[in-house]
Amino acid sequence: LPFWNKGSHSPSNHVIVAFEAYRQLSQVSIRPMTAIxxxxxxxxxxxxxxxxxxxxxxxxxxxxxxxxxxxxxxxxxxxxxxxxxxxxxxxxxx
Incomplete structure (x- = not known):
């Protein structure tokens, strides 16, 4: 997949990758956000x-x-x- 970051294997990145794949395949808007x-x-x-x-x-x-x-x-x-x-x-x- 073109959006896969091979250098990072954290569980949160897997979630982001899954949503990015969904966004690309279904044309919905996905905006991941992290805040402190x-x-x-x-x-x-x-x-x-x-x-x-x-x-x-x-x-x-x-x-x-x-x-x-x-x-x-x-x-x-x-x-x-x-x-x-x-x-x-x-x-x-x-």
Missing amino acids: SSMANIHEDICATAKRKEAAVIILPFHKHQSLDGSLNNTRNDFRWVNKRVLMLSWNFC
Whole structure:
């Protein structure tokens, strides 16, 4: 694929590559964005930016990982907190 960055193999880059492929094949607009914020108000920044950019989808890091036995374990309580706050705050933007 022409947009594949062979020098980087991080999971987040795989997601970006997948969306870039989808964009090229389906002619939709994909605008990946990364921002730095404090954990205390990151949920507000995420929702405000999504509203300003008129985003239809927000992808957040998931706070659980699947074990070999198939069970899901909480691994990042800070991500869980952010995800819950974004979901709660997003209702105000609907």
